[in-house]
Amino acid sequence: MTSTDGLEQVLKAASMRVTQPRVAVLAAVAANPHGDTETIISAVRRDHPAVSHQAVYDSLKLFASLGVIRQIQPQGHIARYETRVGDNHHHVVCRNCGKLADVDCAVGGAPCLHASDDHGFKIDEAEVIYWGTCPECQAELRDE
Amino acid sequence: MTSTDGLEQVLKAASMRVTQPRVAVLAAVAANPHGDTETIISAVRRDHPAVSHQAVYDSLKLFASLGVIRQIQPQGHIARYETRVGDNHHHVVCRNCGKLADVDCAVGGAPCLHASDDHGFKIDEAEVIYWGTCPECQAELRDE
DNA sequence: AGACTTATCTTGACTCATTCAAAATAAGCA
DNA sequence: TGCTTATTTTGAATGAGTCAAGATAAGTCT
Numbered sequence: 001m002t003s004t005d006g007l008e009q010v011l012k013a014a015s016m017r018v019t020q021p022r023v024a025v026l027a028a029v030a031a032n033p034h035g036d037t038e039t040i041i042s043a044v045r046r047d048h049p050a051v052s053h054q055a056v057y058d059s060l061k062l063f064a065s066l067g068v069i070r071q072i073q074p075q076g077h078i079a080r081y082e083t084r085v086g087d088n089h090h091h092v093v094c095r096n097c098g099k100l101a102d103v104d105c106a107v108g109g110a111p112c113l114h115a116s117d118d119h120g121f122k123i124d125e126a127e128v129i130y131w132g133t134c135p136e137c138q139a140e141l142r143d144e
Numbered sequence: 145m146t147s148t149d150g151l152e153q154v155l156k157a158a159s160m161r162v163t164q165p166r167v168a169v170l171a172a173v174a175a176n177p178h179g180d181t182e183t184i185i186s187a188v189r190r191d192h193p194a195v196s197h198q199a200v201y202d203s204l205k206l207f208a209s210l211g212v213i214r215q216i217q218p219q220g221h222i223a224r225y226e227t228r229v230g231d232n233h234h235h236v237v238c239r240n241c242g243k244l245a246d247v248d249c250a251v252g253g254a255p256c257l258h259a260s261d262d263h264g265f266k267i268d269e270a271e272v273i274y275w276g277t278c279p280e281c282q283a284e285l286r287d288e
Numbered sequence: 289a290g291a292c293t294t295a296t297c298t299t300g301a302c303t304c305a306t307t308c309a310a311a312a313t314a315a316g317c318a
Numbered sequence: 319t320g321c322t323t324a325t326t327t328t329g330a331a332t333g334a335g336t337c338a339a340g341a342t343a344a345g346t347c348t
Contacts, residue, residue: 101263123276
């Protein structure tokens, strides 16, 4: 079974239509991990030149709400997307160039999910973003 | 010594001028924890009607870069500010109404700062955002 | 205190990721 | 095959945040 078949299942289960733009968007996100909207649009249009940016935005939002993809948006950066979902992993972002990498949490399966004092909030997710400098930028900054 | 005196020290140490707009902005942030830019601007203008939004944006960015205040910007929300800095605390955000509350990390002093695999990144900060539903929205959603 | 230098502020235009809205299209059903 | 309406296209609009040029005032030097 291909990932496209998987998408059909998910969409049908939610009574959503399986359309060419949607399939193309999911494929583009899968092929471009951590890609931003612009990247996704370009990738989609390589095979389907007529797809509008709005269709891409709609599809991305839809998939994110269904939990098929995940949106990441570190401070000061535009939205990025990935198909790796459901495993509670986190991200490192380079302060210098914005590069993004996946990080499994150090503290086991579902870490940091318990706040010391939750103020009565019913917490359902802990989002962790590590900020730092990527190897390339470390070298570059050292040379200056 | 007032918090304003503290600001003067910090700014002078960085060879920055102590101006009325800056003092007013810091006071506004202190008086409006988790306030957004619009809130800060309004607060500043109650005492200094002539201060421009640009001056507020500049001051906020300056203070944040000096570590005097901290900028928080959860996905899908505009920037918010707080004067509580240097204690590595985190935040809970309500998915329904956007309310924000402080949370001390459960795992001790500087938690989650070690990623399992940092991909060679030199990590200097771990930002944690808990997502959930605040008490008010829990009650409201139950009633529907 | 008065004059000077230039960091900071005011003003107002501008950016650009994202959203809104209306008419056109095509997915899935009868 | 035709119908219904969810999606898409098209094109304009939004709005937080930024840019730039001239005006102002903080800190300094005399």
